Amino acid sequence: xxxxxxxxxxxxxxxxxxxxxxxxxxxxxxxxxxxxxxxxxxxxxxxxxxxxxxxxxxxxxxxxxxxxxxxxxxxxxxxxxxxxxxxxxxxxxxxxxxxxxxxxxxxxxxxxxxxxxxxxxxxxxxxxxxxxxxxxxxxxxxxxxxxxxxxxxxxxxxxxxxxxxxxxxxxxxxxxxxxxxxxxxxxxxxxxxxxxxxxxxxxxxxxxxxxxxxxxxxxxxxxxxxxxxxxxxxxxxxxxxxxxxxxxxxxxxxxxxxxxxxxxxxxxxxxxxxxxxxxxxxxxxxxxxxxxxxxxxxxxxxxxxxxxxxxxxxxxxxxxxxxxxxxxxxxxxxxxxxxxxxxxxxxxxxxxxxxxxxxxxxxxxxxxxxxxxxxxxxxxxxxxxxxxxxxxxxxxxxxxxxxxxxxxxxxxxxxxxxxxxxxxxxxxxxxxxxxxxxxxxxxxxxxxxxxxxxxxxxxxxxxxxxxxxxxxxxxxxxxxxxxx
Numbered sequence: 001x002x003x004x005x006x007x008x009x010x011x012x013x014x015x016x017x018x019x020x021x022x023x024x025x026x027x028x029x030x031x032x033x034x035x036x037x038x039x040x041x042x043x044x045x046x047x048x049x050x051x052x053x054x055x056x057x058x059x060x061x062x063x064x065x066x067x068x069x070x071x072x073x074x075x076x077x078x079x080x081x082x083x084x085x086x087x088x089x090x091x092x093x094x095x096x097x098x099x100x101x102x103x104x105x106x107x108x109x110x111x112x113x114x115x116x117x118x119x120x121x122x123x124x125x126x127x128x129x130x131x132x133x134x135x136x137x138x139x140x141x142x143x144x145x146x147x148x149x150x151x152x153x154x155x156x157x158x159x160x161x162x163x164x165x166x167x168x169x170x171x172x173x174x175x176x177x178x179x180x181x182x183x184x185x186x187x188x189x190x191x192x193x194x195x196x197x198x199x200x201x202x203x204x205x206x207x208x209x210x211x212x213x214x215x216x217x218x219x220x221x222x223x224x225x226x227x228x229x230x231x232x233x234x235x236x237x238x239x240x241x242x243x244x245x246x247x248x249x250x251x252x253x254x255x256x257x258x259x260x261x262x263x264x265x266x267x268x269x270x271x272x273x274x275x276x277x278x279x280x281x282x283x284x285x286x287x288x289x290x291x292x293x294x295x296x297x298x299x300x301x302x303x304x305x306x307x308x309x310x311x312x313x314x315x316x317x318x319x320x321x322x323x324x325x326x327x328x329x330x331x332x333x334x335x336x337x338x339x340x341x342x343x344x345x346x347x348x349x350x351x352x353x354x355x356x357x358x359x360x361x362x363x364x365x366x367x368x369x370x371x372x373x374x375x376x377x378x379x380x381x382x383x384x385x386x387x388x389x390x391x392x393x394x395x396x397x398x399x400x401x402x403x404x405x406x407x408x409x410x411x412x413x414x415x416x417x418x419x420x421x422x423x424x425x426x427x428x429x430x431x432x433x434x435x436x437x438x439x440x441x442x443x444x445x446x447x448x449x450x451x452x453x454x455x456x457x458x459x460x461x462x463x464x465x466x467x468x469x470x471x472x473x474x475x476x477x478x479x480x481x482x483x484x
Contacts, residue, residue: 005227005228006199006227006228006230007224012050014057014080014082014085015029016078016079016082018050018053018054018057019050019192019223020050020187021050024182024184027182028054028082032058032077033077038160038179039161040155040161040178041160041162042137042163042164042171042175042179042180043055043163043182043184044164044181044183044184045183045185046166046184046186046221047225048222048223048226049186049221049223050184050223051135052133054182055133055162057082057083058162059099059133060085062128063096063098063127064083064084064087064089064090065084065090066086066087067083067084096126097125098124098125098126098127098130099127100132100133101135102134103135103136104139104144105136105139108141109144110141110143110144110146110147112144116132117151120132120151120155120159121156123158129158129160130159131159131161132161133162134161134163134164135164136164136165137163137165138167138168138171145174145175148175149172152179163175163179168181185221186222187221187223188221189217189219192216192223192226193212193213194212195226196215196216196226197209197212199230200212200230200241203234206240206241207230207241208241210243211233211242211245214243214252215233215246218250229250232249232250233249251285252285253280253285253289257280257283258293258294258297259297260276260279261273262294262298264276266315267348268348269348270345270348273345274345277341281337287337288327288330288331291323291327291330292327294319295320295324298316298319298320298323301316302316322343323347326340329416339416342416345419369404370403372403373400373403374403376436377400377433379436380429380432380433380436383435384432395425397412398410398411398445399448406439407443408433408441409446410444410446411448412448413448413449414449418447426445429443430442
């Protein structure tokens with residue numbers, strides 16, 4: 001016999017086993033006991049929260065012999081009895097021709113739906129109620145939705161519909177207004193972890209509590225995802241599923257590695273930060289994943305501090321804010337690893353302490369040699385654009401602010417840009433500048449967050465003079481919009 005996945009073995013058999021959705025199981029148990037079931041239900045919620053499982057349970061309960069006997073006798077039913085799973089109707093449910101399950105994601109045309117519902121007007125062959133479970137109903141075409149609308153509005157006798165969706169906003173209001181809506185919530189981590197431990201004991205699997213909590217956190221409210229992760233770890237583990245097994249199997253970074261990075265940042269030790277982040281990269285994880293894991297770990301540390309009664313969170317808040325900003329910069333960037341490294345370095349120590357040299361922004365008037373410095377700078381950029389466009393792009397946004405002696409001062413908008421320039425391109429750029437100038441030129445990089453865009457610097461004469469006059473008439477801020 002083929003191996004059965006845990007998420008199928010772990011499906012609830014009765015309403016009492018529906019984990020994390022007690023508000024729904026209680027309401028449905030009362031409706032079943034009092035025989036007040038509707039002919040159409042719309043089950044709404046994110047993936048893996050029990051929508052299809054609930055539809056199957058309710059469909060089975062509508063045909064359960066024991067349930068009908070209790071209803072006829074006026075006896076209230078416990079959730080453990082709905083359905084009984086012992087009568088012939090329950091045992092033959094999966095193979096019954098009167099129970100139809102339909103995936104609207106792959107069968108969304110009006111022809112598919114019409115063919116499916118063509119038997120709705122026929123009496124059930126064996127069951128009391130003919131049930132139709134339509135998953136991902138929001139994927140149906142407009143014509144297909146209209147084809148089932150009349151059936152739901154005026155249903156044939158002994159027919160029930162269960163429509164499941166993850167995006168209720170895409171379900172027409174005409175359908176929603178004719179169904180009883182069941183809203184499925186995300187299942188809390190504190191509910192998922194104990195269930196995983198109970199299921200593991202039932203399967204004679206040794207599962208550590210910390211491993212169960214890690215899986216529950218990864219599941220993000222989806223019980224099916226949690227069972228899939230557990231199944232994957234169970235297949236790869238030896239005798240016991242430990243936290244290390246979970247990290248290795250699912251490709252996660254361990255809390256120890258995250259704590260090492262956080263401790264190095266808090267200790268203001270740039271060397272330790274560099275070593276820790278290098279080891280994290282060697283594990284094969286992407287920079288985005290490491291940054292998000294660090295944010296999650298910092299959040300957990302803050303909650304642990306709350307539980308201990310501590311109130312000073314400013315240091316951790318600054319770390320989280322810095323990493324959140326870096327995460328946004330990494331998406332779509334070609335250098336996410338460097339952005340994360342530079343962010344951690346900056347969080348570990350002020351920029352001026354480790355980017356050498358970052359001089360104070362010049363507030364005095366430009367030197368007499370400024371025009372000569374700008375000419376050398378842009379002549380060098382022109383050479384680099386022909387020979388090495390990547391290096392040119394690294395200094396393209398820089399502005400020449402001073403040229404005194406043999407030192408050319410370039411101002412950048414952010415410390416990260418300065419760090420990238422210092423580490424990767426400064427030496428080559430100095431060589432190119434010296435070659436263009438015909439003598440040795442040194443480069444000094446500074447940070448100026450209020451740096452205006454270098455609109456005038458990039459324009460030849462007479463365009464430069466004309467734009468200068470226009471900027472004075474219409475204000476410099478308009479030049480920013482022009483440059484953008």
